[in-house]
Amino acid sequence: MPSKSRSLWESITAAGIRSSRLYGIDTAVTLADLAHASSLGGRLEQLRGRTVLLAIKDQLTAALAMIELDGVAQRMVLCPPDLLPGHLPGVIKGAGVNACVRDAAPRDTTGLGIEPCMTSEPKLLPGEVTRRRSHATEWILLTSGTTGAPKLVLHDLASLTSALAGQPSAPDTIVWSTWYDIRRYGGLQIFLRAVHAGSLVLSDPAESVIDFLARAAAARVTHISGTPSHWRRALMSGAAGTISPRYVRLSGEIADQAVLDSLRAAYPHATVAHAFASTEAGVGFEVRDGLAGFPATMVSAPGSSVQLRVTGETLRIRSPGNAHRYLSEEAEPLQGADGYVDTGDRVEPRAGRYFFVGRRGGVINVGGLKVHPEEIEAVINSHPWVRMSLVKARRNPITGAVVTADVVLADEAGATGERPGGEALTRELIDSCRRVLAPHKVPAMIRIVPALEVSASGKLVRPVA
Amino acid sequence: MSMKSAIAAQFQQVASEQERTLSPLSDELKLLQSGLDSLSFAIIVARLEDSLGIDPFRSSEAVEFPVTFGDFVRLYENFAQ
Numbered sequence: 001m002p003s004k005s006r007s008l009w010e011s012i013t014a015a016g017i018r019s020s021r022l023y024g025i026d027t028a029v030t031l032a033d034l035a036h037a038s039s040l041g042g043r044l045e046q047l048r049g050r051t052v053l054l055a056i057k058d059q060l061t062a063a064l065a066m067i068e069l070d071g072v073a074q075r076m077v078l079c080p081p082d083l084l085p086g087h088l089p090g091v092i093k094g095a096g097v098n099a100c101v102r103d104a105a106p107r108d109t110t111g112l113g114i115e116p117c118m119t120s121e122p123k124l125l126p127g128e129v130t131r132r133r134s135h136a137t138e139w140i141l142l143t144s145g146t147t148g149a150p151k152l153v154l155h156d157l158a159s160l161t162s163a164l165a166g167q168p169s170a171p172d173t174i175v176w177s178t179w180y181d182i183r184r185y186g187g188l189q190i191f192l193r194a195v196h197a198g199s200l201v202l203s204d205p206a207e208s209v210i211d212f213l214a215r216a217a218a219a220r221v222t223h224i225s226g227t228p229s230h231w232r233r234a235l236m237s238g239a240a241g242t243i244s245p246r247y248v249r250l251s252g253e254i255a256d257q258a259v260l261d262s263l264r265a266a267y268p269h270a271t272v273a274h275a276f277a278s279t280e281a282g283v284g285f286e287v288r289d290g291l292a293g294f295p296a297t298m299v300s301a302p303g304s305s306v307q308l309r310v311t312g313e314t315l316r317i318r319s320p321g322n323a324h325r326y327l328s329e330e331a332e333p334l335q336g337a338d339g340y341v342d343t344g345d346r347v348e349p350r351a352g353r354y355f356f357v358g359r360r361g362g363v364i365n366v367g368g369l370k371v372h373p374e375e376i377e378a379v380i381n382s383h384p385w386v387r388m389s390l391v392k393a394r395r396n397p398i399t400g401a402v403v404t405a406d407v408v409l410a411d412e413a414g415a416t417g418e419r420p421g422g423e424a425l426t427r428e429l430i431d432s433c434r435r436v437l438a439p440h441k442v443p444a445m446i447r448i449v450p451a452l453e454v455s456a457s458g459k460l461v462r463p464v465a
Numbered sequence: 466m467s468m469k470s471a472i473a474a475q476f477q478q479v480a481s482e483q484e485r486t487l488s489p490l491s492d493e494l495k496l497l498q499s500g501l502d503s504l505s506f507a508i509i510v511a512r513l514e515d516s517l518g519i520d521p522f523r524s525s526e527a528v529e530f531p532v533t534f535g536d537f538v539r540l541y542e543n544f545a546q
Contacts (some may be wrong), residue, residue, distance in 0.1 A: 209497060229503055236506075237497045258522070262530060320488040367503055397522030398507040430482070439483070443515035445515070 005311040007071025007133040008157055009034065015196045022195075023219050024060030024122045025204040026080075031067075031195065035131075037124035039064040040101070044072060046116050048134060053114065057103050059182055059202040060122035063191060065101050066182075070157060071133035073099075077140040077152075078183040081205065087149055088112065093154050094328050095140050103141040140327060143235075143279040148375040153279050153334070156291055159355035161192055162305070162320040163283035170193060174198030176324075177216040179226040181205075185279040186252050186368075190225050198222075209233050213242040225249040227368035228259045228398045240266045249286075251275040252368035253400045254356045255288065257292045264290055280334055282321025282342040284308060293355035309340055315347050316340035316359050358393065362462045366440040367399035373462070376403060376433065376441055383432050385409055385419050390452050390460055391443065402444040405429075406450055468517075468545060469538045475512055476534075479505050492535030499534065519544055 012031065020031045038044055039061065052073045058060040062078075069076050077095045079088075091097070092114065100117040139160060144152035149257065178193035180187030182202065194200035201216045213234065216224065224245045226234070231250060234240045248270045249264055255274035263272045276284035276294070284306060289293045299308045306319035318340040325334050335341050344361060347354040364371040373391035380389040387410040393401040407429065409419075419425065426446040433442045453461040473490050476499070477503075480487035485500045496506070514520040521544035531537040 179541055184516075231495070232530060233503050235530035236532060238495060365508075389535050394511060396511055397520065398505045398510055399503055402507050404511075427482075444511050 006157075007131070007137075008067050008192075009071065009131050010133065011157070011161070012195045015317075017195070019199075020195065021199045021202040021219075022060055022063050023199065023215065024058065025202070025207060025215075027060065027122055029060065029122065029124060030063065033124055034064075034067060034129070037126045038068060038129045039120050039122070039124055040068055040118065040360045041096060041125040041127060043069055043116075043118050044129070046118070047099050047101075048072050049074050051072075051077065051095055051097050053077045053079065053095070053097040053100040053112070054183070055079045055088070055100055055102050055112070056120065057081050058122055059204065061103060061120050062329050063182060063200075063202065064122065064124070065120060066130075066191075067195065069101075069136045070139075071131070071135060074135050075138040075140060078141060078142065078188070080181055082185045083142065083150070084438075090319065091152065102316070112267075114233055121284050141183075141188070141279050141323075143185075144372065145377040146368045147378075148372070151331065153323045154325050154327055155323050159282065159321055159323060160188065163189065163277075164193060164196060165305075169250065174223055175201065175216075175219050175221045177201035177203075177219070177221045177224045179203050179212070180252070184275060186225075186227075188410075189277060189283060194223075208240075209237045209394050210239040213237070217242045221245055223247040223249070225251065227252040227400075229253060229367035231259055231263060232398055235262055235266060247269050248272045249275060251277055253365050255292060258397070260290055260292060276315075276343075278341075278343050278345075279316040280323050281343050282306075282319055282323065283437050284315070284319075284343070291353070293350070293353040296349060296352050296354055299354065307340070310347055310349075310354065311340075311342075313346045313348075315343045315345050317343060362392070364391075364393040364401050364403055366401055366403060369438075371403055371441050373403075376437060376443065378430060378432050379436055380405055380407060380443075380446075383429060385425070386429070388452055388460070390462070392463055394444070399440075403441060404445045404447070405443040406447050406449045406452060408449060459464075468542050471517065472509075472513065472538055472541060475509050475516070476501070479509050481544070483508075490534050492533060492538070494534040495532060496534060496537060513541070517541070517545070 017031045026290045050073055054062055054065055054070055097114055100112055100114045101120050104119045104121045138248045139155045141153045143153055145151040174197045176190055178187055178190040178268055180186050182191040201219045203212055221243050224244055248267050271288055272290055273286050275286040275327050285298055299310055311315045322341050323334055345358050346357050346360055348357045362373045376391045377389045387408045389405050389407045391405045394404045396402045429446050483505050487500045488494055521540045531540050
C-alpha cells in the first residue's frame with residue numbers, strides 16, 4: 001500500500017506489478033518497463049522540483065507522465081482535456097506553473113509562455129532512468145467554480161490513495177476500466193487503484209461505447225467504473241453483454257434504483273456497487289447492497305477513518321482522503337471549523353437510509369459534470385432581449401438531469417434589434433448559449449415567464465433541489 | 466400525429482439543434498449509431514415528456530433500456546396504453 005515516504009512509482013513496484021499494463025486507444029504500455037525506459041527520456045530531470053502543467057489530451061500519455069513525475073515534480077497540475085483555453089492563464093498563475101508537458105501534437109499551437117515545455121507521446125524511450133524521489137509532489141486537481149473558472153484543489157499521493165487500504169491486491173488478475181478521464185478525481189481514483197492492483201483500460205472521448213466495450217473485453221476487464229449516465233449509455237448500446245466483469249461501480253451522480261436493477265440484470269455475476277466521492281472531500285463510501293442511497297448506520301459510525309456527518313441537510317466528510325486546501329489565496333477554507341468538508345450534496349433520511357436529493361446552491365449534475373446555474377444565467381442575461389433568468393435542474397432518466405431556464409424578457413422598447421416571438425426567440429437564446437458554453441451547460445428548454453420570484457434580500461429565489 | 470412520427474420529429478429537431486447528422490430513422494436503427502449522443506437523448510426524453518405528458522423511464526417497474534429506434538418507440542407506445 002502507498003505510504004507517505006514513497007513515490008507513486010515506488011508504491012506500485014512495491015505492490016508487485018509484473019505484467020500490469022496500461023491500455024490506450026491504440027497502444028499499450030507494460031508498467032514494469034518504466035524501470036528502464038521513460039516517456040520523457042532524459043528530459044525528466046529538467047522537470048525536477050518544478051510545478052508542471054500536464055496539458056495533455058491523450059490519457060495514456062498523461063498516465064505515464066503522472067507516474068514519472070510523482071516524487072520528481074514539486075507540483076503537478078492535471079488539466080482535464082476539455083479545459084477551455086481561456087481558463088489556462090488563470091490556472092497557470094494560480095498554481096505557479098513553471099514547466100509543462102504537452103502532447104506531441106498539441107491541440108492548439110499557440111505557446112503557453114512556459115519554459116521548459118516538452119512534448120510527450122504514449123510510448124517509452126529505452127534508456128537509463130534513475131527514479132529518485134526528491135519531492136513530496138503536490139497534485140493539483142481542477143474542479144468547476146461558480147463563475148466557470150476552475151478552482152484548484154490541492155492533494156498529495158497520501159490523500160489520493162487513502163481509500164486504497166483494503167482494496168483487492170491481486171496483481172496480474174485485476175483489469176480495471178473506466179469511462180472517466182483520469183485527470184478528474186473519479187478517474188484518478190480508478191487509475192491509482194488499477195496501477196496498484198493490475199491493469200487499466202483507458203477510455204478515449206472519440207471512441208464509441210461499443211468500441212470501448214470491445215477493447216475492454218479484449219483486455220479481459222474484471223472491474224469497471226462509470227457514472228450512471230455512462231452505464232445507461234452502455235445499456236442502450238446493446239453491447240453491455242460484450243464484457244463480463246466481476247465488479248461494476250457507479251459514482252459521480254445519483255445512482256437510482258432503476259439503473260442499479262438494470263445493471264444487476266445485465267451482470268448477474270458481478271458485484272454492483274455505487275460510491276460517493278468528490279474532489280474536495282475524497283472517497284466517502286461504497287454501497288454494495290444493490291439499493292439506492294446508503295445505510296444511515298454509515299453516518300457517525302465510530303472507528304472508521306472516514307467520518308460522515310449530516311448537518312443542515314448536506315453530507316459532510318472528514319477523512320485522510322480530504323483534499324488539503326484550495327490553492328488560491330482568496331478561496332474559502334476547504335474544511336469547516338470541525339474539520340469536515342461539506343460536500344454540498346443534500347441527503348434525506350427515509351426508512352433507515354439516506355438518499356441523495358440534489359445539490360445545495362442549485363449546482364446541477366448533468367451526466368457527471370457539474371453545472372453552476374449562475375454561469376449560464378450570466379450568459380443568458382447578457383443577451384439584449386433578456387432582463388433576468390433562472391437556471392434550474394430538471395430530472396432526467398438519461399443524464400440524471402438536464403438544464404432548463406426561465407427567462408424574463410427586457411422591455412421591448414429598450415431592446416436592440418427586432419425581437420422575434422415564440423420558438424424563434426427561444427431558439428436564438430439557446431443558440432447564443434451554445435456559442436459560448438459547453439454543450440451540457442446549454443439549456444435543453446427555455447421558458448419565457450412574466451416574472452421571477454425575488455426574495456426580500458433581493459436574490460433570486462432558487463428551487464431547493 | 467402518431468406516437469412514432471411525434472418521436473421521429475423530436476429526433477430530427479434535436480439532431481439539428483445539436484448539429485448532429487441523424488441517420489435515416491428505421492425500427493432497426495441502433496440508437497447509439499443514430500448520430501445522437503447521451504445529451505441529445507436526454508433532451509429528447511425531456512421534450513417528449515412536455516409534449517406527450519409521459520416519461521416511460523420513470524415508471525415504477527424496471528425499464529429495459531431501448532437499443533433500437535423501434536424499441537424506443539415501443540417503450541412510449543406501451544407506456545401510453
